[in-house]
Amino acid sequence: MRYAISETPVIKRVLRSRWLQWSLTALTLLFFVLAIIAGLAGTPAGNRNFGIVFVWIVWWALLILLLVPFAGRLWCGVCPIPAPGEWLQRRALVQPRPGGKLYTLSKQWPRAFRNIWLQNAGFLGVALFSSIILTTPMATALVLLGFMIVAIGTSLVFERRTFCRYLCPVGGFIGLYSQVAPLELRVKDTAVCASHTEKTCYTGSDAGYGCPWLVFPGGLTNNTTCGLCTECLKTCTRDNIAIFVRQPGADLLKTTGHKLDEAYKGLIMLACGFIYSTVLIGPWGVLKETARAVGTPGWFAYAGIFLALNLAVFPGLFWLAVRAGSIPNPKYPMSRLFADYAAVLVPLGLTAWVAFSLSFVLINFSYAWSVLSDPLGWGWNLLGTVGLKWTPYIPGLVPYLQVPVLLLGLTAALALALRTARQYGQSPWAATPVAIFCAAATLGLLGLYLA
């Protein structure tokens, strides 16, 4: 059951306009530039610095509470980080070059890395230092600048948006969780694509560029690799591509054919959700201090535990759960079962992150008002809001929001576990260990949030 919202004439016209993506990206670039300047030259006090407040509270809230769950990779379509590199690659800002020509060395990304393993590693690297990055404006600015420099470099050497597809640490989990979104970009009729020999959606044309995400839209079966840049809507000569409103989580209903890198991404996200909930908002100040004390023996211990939880403990427990379920009927390879059962981690992990984010976004959002007036902490009062005091929003209601969100994620995860078992011809009991894993994870998070 789908509805093609892009077929509405007004929406279609807007989506096909070449100014749409550029204007939104220019706007996000403005905020990005301000975040960088605030980080490099503004006050080091995070709660008074635009770089911290607008990146890690406002943007993060927008991303994890709204954009990803409801619009998938929409952010990737307007993200400012790859924009300068893409503009340099195109030698144009808005209008396409004839034939969608790109000015790059057009190197192909090494085959061994055409997956999200590097994104997993990048995310782990950022997450390991998150206690510093999330609270230190200078660190935030340097990380964002680093992303942009790498994005520009890869744009000049490699084809299209190689950075977004294979390197961006943020894009990895946005892609994974975008499978939940009730929005998708797909072709209307695959037969039309099959008969279209030019494949302008992939190769580019005078109307636009070939898919920047290196995806052939005709083969799209889930949201993970579509950046919603709408370039293919402009280049498809058959008007065969549309944006659909669909059943939430439709991508996950196909519970076979998942990949190990995505499974690990799901596990890493769940583990990090746990670690953040414990370290950053838990009542144990010593953990937070240790996580910030980079280079000390305590920090090395923290780093060891952090990496062990992400790379061994959570994957190990999940592997054991899948293995236990498959013992009565061990005809499928474990790696396949492991990857396919990992689909349960998508709703489980996303809701864990939503619950975690609710706890600090609602508490800290009010910093945004004073930062709007004084983004660099230089004593400005541009909008007259600098005196507005920090006010937690509905702090008493936060647990009442977290509990249903987590239970919703658990319900979806259990349903997916049963569906996976069914698709493999297993008894419903085969899903029990994975269900126990999901329930234990949810109970653990509930314990952290409600204790």
Added chain:
Amino acid sequence: MARGRLRGKGELFALGVVLLVLVAFPAGIFGYQAWRTASAGVKIVNIVARAPEQGGFSPDRLSLRVGETVRLRISSPDVVHGLTIPGLGVNVDEIYPGKVVEVDVTPTQPGRYAFACTRWCSVDHWRMRGVIEVTGAAGALLPTQQPPLFQQLGIDIDAMRPAAQATPSAPPAIAAGAALNAKLPQDLTDPAIRRTLPPAAAFHDLRADPTNATLSDADIWNLVAWAWLKDVPPTALARAETLYTRDCAACHGPDGKGQGPAGVNLPGMAKMDPAMPKGPADFTDAGAMLAASDVLLQGKLLRGGMGTGMPEFGSLYSDTEQWAMIAYLRTFLFEK
């Protein structure tokens, strides 16, 4: 052709916008700040206040000129700090992290003005100090002040002193002592002399005076208490109490018993002579306090140290505040 021109114009417009974002916008931010500073009409000095372990005040030395108005723009990146510049009448109770506090100062006299944090921002809070050097028209500082009394009198403030042998059995009452005012000898009515005497010595002299034979020991102690506090106005005592709460109570305790939370495990304690008393002084210890003259206590207040890490307060308290503080310390034994 016309369409191509239109496209070209569109690209130029987009390029203009991007250049505005990447170049003009940052330039505008710094330009606005520069204009703001220039239009303030005064010299602006930015001071960042960090916990002492992270560097304290930055800068911690400023050079100003007499008559020059300077706007101090103080911010904190970490915890709540305070700022006092006693010599210039500046007292900022709270500098919240990320908030900018502005204070205008116009020094009227050359000299060295100490400034300090007034909030217990870390265990090393007392290290958070700085100095403003104010020069006159000729660039000269004020002549050096007289050395403090304890130095003039050659008092070794670190020497071990025997505890007072005679101590009151109940807290001496000033009001009761006031009724015996006529009994006060000349040396106890003159502050310059009285400050050099330990109260225990005054008690001993008064007790030995045959004209006081009819007075009980308690009466004599009441008289001593009266002698020590009679010239201290209530406002001075109130100010001293404020300063004590701000600067001393964390180590010496609000009750003066030397058991404040910040006085535990003080740096340097392990290296102290085992014969020396451990920890912050107990102002309710009659044996020690009654054996100490005001001049001796002033010396300790001025210099600090004593192996406990006590900061010096000579640069932060005015002369009046120092004597008021010493009088306030006496009130831990004497009833006001």
